[in-house]
Amino acid sequence: MLVIAAMMIGLTIFGGTKTIPLRVELDSSAEVVEHVDGVIEVTIDSQTMSYNGDQWRYQETRSGKRTLFGPETTQNKFLNKENLLLVLTNASFIAVMAVGMTGVIILAGIDLSVGSIYGLSALVGAMVLETLSQSDAAWMSSGIVAVPLAVLVCCGVGAACGLANGAMTVGFNVHPFVITLGMMAGLRGLMIVLTNAESIGGFPESFTRGFFKLEVLSGIHPVPTAIMVVVALAGMFVLSLTVFGRRVFAIGGNETAARYAGVPVGRVKIVVYTLMGALAGLSGCIYLGYYGAGEPNAGMGFELKVIAATVIGGASLMGGRGTALGAVLGAIVIMLIDNGMVTLGIPQNWNQIVMGAAIIVAVVVDQSKSRFGARGR
Amino acid sequence: MKSMSRLLAVGLATAAMALGGCNKSEEETASTDGASTDGGQKTFVIGVIAKAQGNPVFKAARVGALDAAKELGDKYGVEIKIDWRTPNTEDAQQQAQFVEQLASQGVDGIAISCSDANLLTSAINDAVARGVIVMTFDSDAPDSDRMAYYGVDDTEAGAAVMEQLALEMGGEGVVAVLTGNPNATNLQARVSGVQGEADKHEGITIFEVYDNPGEGAAEAAAKMKAVQTANPQISGWALVGGWPLYTDNALDGIYDKAKIVSLDPLPLPLGYLKKGQVQVLIGQPYHGWGYESVRMIMEKRMEKKDPPSEFVTSELEFVRADQADEYIAKWNEWNK
Numbered sequence: 035m036l037v038i039a040a041m042m043i044g045l046t047i048f049g050g051t052k053t054i055p056l057r058v059e060l061d062s063s064a065e066v067v068e069h070v071d072g073v074i075e076v077t078i079d080s081q082t083m084s085y086n087g088d089q090w091r092y093q094e095t096r097s098g099k100r101t102l103f104g105p106e107t108t109q110n111k112f113l114n115k116e117n118l119l120l121v122l123t124n125a126s127f128i129a130v131m132a133v134g135m136t137g138v139i140i141l142a143g144i145d146l147s148v149g150s151i152y153g154l155s156a157l158v159g160a161m162v163l164e165t166l167s168q169s170d171a172a173w174m175s176s177g178i179v180a181v182p183l184a185v186l187v188c189c190g191v192g193a194a195c196g197l198a199n200g201a202m203t204v205g206f207n208v209h210p211f212v213i214t215l216g217m218m219a220g221l222r223g224l225m226i227v228l229t230n231a232e233s234i235g236g237f238p239e240s241f242t243r244g245f246f247k248l249e250v251l252s253g254i255h256p257v258p259t260a261i262m263v264v265v266a267l268a269g270m271f272v273l274s275l276t277v278f279g280r281r282v283f284a285i286g287g288n289e290t291a292a293r294y295a296g297v298p299v300g301r302v303k304i305v306v307y308t309l310m311g312a313l314a315g316l317s318g319c320i321y322l323g324y325y326g327a328g329e330p331n332a333g334m335g336f337e338l339k340v341i342a343a344t345v346i347g348g349a350s351l352m353g354g355r356g357t358a359l360g361a362v363l364g365a366i367v368i369m370l371i372d373n374g375m376v377t378l379g380i381p382q383n384w385n386q387i388v389m390g391a392a393i394i395v396a397v398v399v400d401q402s403k404s405r406f407g408a409r410g411r
Numbered sequence: 412m413k414s415m416s417r418l419l420a421v422g423l424a425t426a427a428m429a430l431g432g433c434n435k436s437e438e439e440t441a442s443t444d445g446a447s448t449d450g451g452q453k454t455f456v457i458g459v460i461a462k463a464q465g466n467p468v469f470k471a472a473r474v475g476a477l478d479a480a481k482e483l484g485d486k487y488g489v490e491i492k493i494d495w496r497t498p499n500t501e502d503a504q505q506q507a508q509f510v511e512q513l514a515s516q517g518v519d520g521i522a523i524s525c526s527d528a529n530l531l532t533s534a535i536n537d538a539v540a541r542g543v544i545v546m547t548f549d550s551d552a553p554d555s556d557r558m559a560y561y562g563v564d565d566t567e568a569g570a571a572v573m574e575q576l577a578l579e580m581g582g583e584g585v586v587a588v589l590t591g592n593p594n595a596t597n598l599q600a601r602v603s604g605v606q607g608e609a610d611k612h613e614g615i616t617i618f619e620v621y622d623n624p625g626e627g628a629a630e631a632a633a634k635m636k637a638v639q640t641a642n643p644q645i646s647g648w649a650l651v652g653g654w655p656l657y658t659d660n661a662l663d664g665i666y667d668k669a670k671i672v673s674l675d676p677l678p679l680p681l682g683y684l685k686k687g688q689v690q691v692l693i694g695q696p697y698h699g700w701g702y703e704s705v706r707m708i709m710e711k712r713m714e715k716k717d718p719p720s721e722f723v724t725s726e727l728e729f730v731r732a733d734q735a736d737e738y739i740a741k742w743n744e745w746n747k
Contacts, residue, residue, distance in 0.1 A: 052517035055542050095556035099540040109517070117515045124508055231593035231622055233503075235529030247533070253515075253541065321504065327529035329503050329594050331624060376512045382496055383464075 038363060041370045042112070049112035049377040056104035059252055066092055066100065074102065112377045116253040121366065121373045123255060123324070126262035127317050128336070129365035132343040133269035134313035136361045137306045138210075139344050140273070140286040142353025143203070145307065146214040148314045149336035150221035151195045153328075156318035157225050159188040160234035160328035167238045177240035181323075184241060188319035189312045195221060196311020200304035210307075218337065225330045235327035246323020258320045262362060265313065269358025282306060286353030342389065343368050346396050367392070454490040455712065457705055458513035460506055460523040461497040462550065462595070463626055467657060467677050468697050469497065469524070471745045472548065475701030476522065483709045491709065494518065500625050501592045503527035507534040510545075514538035520708035522701065524549035527594040531555070544708045548700040550597035551722075558711060559718040561703045563695050563727055565597045568674060569604020571727055572649045573615075575691040576672040583614025584646035584670075587638055591626040591652045601651035601674070618645055628654055632661035639665045646670065653692070656680035662688045676730040678742050685735045694728035694738070698745050 060066065065077040072087020085102060094100045111117070131148050138145050163184055166174045173179060199217055203210045238244075247255050273279040281302050284292040293299050322328050347364030349356030368389065375385045459476045461469035473495055480491035496509040503526040511534055513521055521543055525531045532555040535545050539556040551560040576586065588605050590598045602620055609615045621638060623631040631654035639645055646669050653675030655661060659682065662671070666688035673680060676692035683689040696703070703723065710716040730738050 054517040057542065059540070093539075093542070095536065095539050097536050097556050099536065099556070101540055101542070103542050111516055114515075117512075120511055120515050124511075127504075226622075226624070231624065233527045233529045233594045235532075242533070253537075325504065325507055325530050326533040327527065329527045329530050331501060331527075331592070331594065332504065334500070334502060372508075373512060376494070376496065376509075376516055379492075379494065386499075 035363065038366055038370065041367070041374065045112040045370070045374050045377050046110055049110065049374075051108050052111045053106040053108050055106050057252060058102040058104065060100040060102065062098075062100075064100065066094075068092055076102065112373070115251075117373070117377075119254055119256065119259060121369045122259040122262070124372065125362075125365040125369040126258035127321055128339050128343050128368065129262045129362040130265045130317040130320065131310075131314050131336070131340045132347065132361035132365050133265050133358045134310035135340050135344045136269065136347070136349050136356040136358055137273065137282055138310050139341075139349040139351060140282050140353060140356045141303060141306055142286050142289070142351075143210040143303070143307075144214065144341070144351075145196075145199060145210065145310050146337050147195065147199060147217035147221060148310065148340050149333035150218045150225070151192050151311050151314040152318040152321070152333035152336055153330070154195065154221045154225050154228075154318075155188040155191040155315035156322050156328040156332050157229055157234065157330065158191045159184045159315075159319055159322050160237070161228070162187050163237040163241060163322065164234050167236055175238035175240060177238075177244045180238045180241040181245050184322065185316065185319050188315040188322070190315065192315020192318065193308050193312040196308040196314070197304065199311065200307030203307065204300040204303050222334075225332075229330050231330050233327050233329035237322065237326060242323050242326045246320055247326070255324070258324055261316070261320060265316070266358050266362040269361070273356075273358055278302065278305070283354060286355070288354075339365075339368060342393050345393060351397075452488070452490055454492060455520075455709065456492045456494055456516075456518045457520040457522065457708055458494045458496055458509070458518045459701060459704070460509050460513075460521065461495075462506075462524045462526050462592075463501050464497050464499050465628075466626055466654075467679075468653075468675055468695070469700075471697035471742070472524075472701035474745050475698035475703075476705045477701070478698070479702040479705035479709070483706060487709065487713050489713075491705070493705070498526075500627070501526045501595075503530040503594070507531055510534040510538050514541050514543050518543060519712055520544040520546065520705075522546045522548055522704035522708065523552075524700065525552045525596070526550070526592060528552040528554070528596045529594075544711050546704040546708055548704045549695070550595045553596070559707060559721050559723055561696075561707065561718075561723045562597070562700065562725065564722075564724045565600035566604040566607070568693065568695070568727055569601035569606075569649075569651055570608040571604075571693055571729075572601070572651060572672050572674060573605040573608035573612075575693070575729070576647050576649050576670060577608070577612045577615055579670040579672060579690045580615070580647045582612055585616050585618045585642075585644050586647040586649055587618045587635075587642070587645045587669075588620040588649045588651065589623060589631065589635060589655065590620060591623050591631075591654060593622045593624065598651055605649050605651065615647075618642065623654055626652070626654055628657035629661075631655035632658050636661070636664060639668060643668060648672070650674065653677060653680045656683050656689065676728070676735075676738050678739055681730070681735045681739055681742075684730065684732050687732060690731075692730045692738075694730060696725040699725060 067075040074085040074092050076083050090104045166180050202213045246257050248257055281297045284297055285299055343364035344361045347360030371388050476493045480493050484491045498505040531552050535555040539545055545557040547557050547560045549562045590602050609617050635655045648669050648671045650673035653673050657679050671689045672691045674693050676694045684692050707718045
């Protein structure tokens with residue numbers, strides 16, 4: 035939290051300011067008349083307002099968005115509500131999966147297939163949504179049907195992939211690195227086969243702008259962030275306050291001891307990988323709703339971002355340590371680095387250098403602390 | 412506590428690197444000679460988002476954007492900054508995030524080559540609704556609210572590749588087609604152009620269309636070699652992008668069995684052309700992708716001037732072995 039606050043203060047101070055035009059979004063009920071002298075008249079509910087054409091301009095886009103742009107105002111580049119929520123929204127795709135990855139890493143396991151599960155779940159969900167939107171029955175594309183169905187399908191596909199990861203890891207007694215590496219490649223290929231390498235779009239509006247990209251205020255889409263918060267709270271609850279959570283830590287701390295203590299090691303592992311898959315599916319569903327399309331390259335390289343968020347957030351790759359909150363904060367740190375590059379106008383190639391340095395420093399400091407701690411005892 | 416200290420370490424590393432980055436270079440600026448950002452001179456920022464850093468054609472687009480920023484900065488007496496944001500490899504979600512971030516930073520315009528039109532349409536529409544002028548180049552998002560598209564007519568470009576290949580093959584043979592990211596609308600149109608033109612030649616058969624989703628050079632060359640080895644009947648390759656040619660000596664075992672015509676006469680592909688391993692290279696307006704996009708955005712900003720059409724297309728350039736040196740000189744100019 036302190037680090038995030040420090041980064042935010044730094045970006046606020048050094049990010050500078052921007053000038054943006056005042057914006058008034060008009061709904062479909064507004065009547066707009068542009069006079070030859072430049073004056074723009076807007077009538078809403080029988081009330082007419084006039085805008086000076088020297089300072090205001092009217093824009094209607096092909097997709098039907100109608101906006102009045104007015105005099106320019108100055109804002110802090112970083113510290114404004116749209117940008118802050120954008121950081122959280124972009125973090126949510128990673129954070130939701132990082133909560134699941136925390137459980138996997140606490141077990142001393144790894145899941146390299148999260149990016150592929152995310153992509154496959156999203157594409158299967160996209161196929162279902164495409165079918166719904168093509169249906170003649172209006173109720174099929176209503177939010178009450180489309181949203182829960184898509185969430186169920188995406189999470190179901192993700193959970194099935196996770197279950198396969200867990201079952202193969204336990205059943206064949208093979209290191210999860212190998213199993214999930216194979217799944218990563220296999221699922222990626224399956225995505226191409228299923229979609230014929232074409233993206234899928236055209237979902238019901240009730241699913242996209244009606245829910246996952248719901249705009250509560252101008253430019254504010256809070257649903258992905260809200261889902262991230264709920265998942266983080268659920269993860270904290272499960273890992274800290276349930277018997278299942280304690281078993282996960284016990285296995286990660288010492289698997290042999292946990293087995294002798296009667297912990298059903300195999301079952302717990304399978305459940306953890308299944309939950310990981312389900313969360314990857316949920317994240318894929320958010321992606322579908324937020325961007326309004328699914329493409330076969332979705333989630334490519336996400337496994338590294340998810341693992342990085344988890345490690346930066348305090349999970350130990352040796353197992354036995356990690357928190358859901360830390361994973362979410364780790365994802366936010368990654369997205370703050372990303373956003374900071376744009377805010378500060380730093381060439382984007384520095385992004386990966388900074389990210390790489392951040393991961394190495396995090397692990398080295400952690401190991402140094404462990405060594406000093408051991409000596410102290 | 413441990414996780415807090417780890418996060419603190421990350422923050423310190425980040426701050427240090429960020430400050431290092433600040434000192435090195437900020438947004439690429441092309442201002443009027445001797446002009447400063449103070450003294451009331453207005454600054455415009457234009458974000459340029461290409462498909463992939465690894466694809467060298469976009470280097471020329473970047474130079475073009477910078478050249479336009481310099482020239483138009485002089486012309487209008489303003490400072491124009493180019494903020495280059497491009498994923499390392501094709502990643503439409505990353506592009507959408509760049510569009511959102513740039514719009515949130517209040518840039519004046521965005522020029523983008525779309526990796527996936529479906530995925531980017533919503534992000535482009537949101538940016539336009541915020542007052543950002545969006546141009547697409549190279550690969551369009553035709554259903555979006557973007558102002559205009561600049562590039563070649565991709566169907567014509569594909570047809571030109573096939574037409575030249577058919578000429579080289581004497582009007583008969585088996586042709587394999589290599590494309591890149593199959594989601595990219597421009598590549599889909601080019602492949603359809605190849606197929607449409609092939610239908611006009613009775614002796615030509617299209618064997619298969621092969622994807623190269625990551626658009627990596629080595630992967631493309633390896634795929635081409637594997638396909639040719641497994642299918643020796645292939646006597647022609649229609650490349651709708653130059654990916655396998657961004658290598659050196661990767662066509663051994665292919666060029667002696669098949670004629671090759673490709674888009675994108677870049678320096679490395681021009682080497683193959685000079686060696687006679689590739690018969691024709693067809694050029695697109697690489698420099699213009701950046702230059703014209705920035706010009707049209709600035710003309711709209713400064714003069715409220717609309718582009719001549721929603722689709723601003725440019726001519727194709729045909730390069731043969733004897734013109735290779737001339738084209739290499741052009742690249743040297745663009746990459747100065």
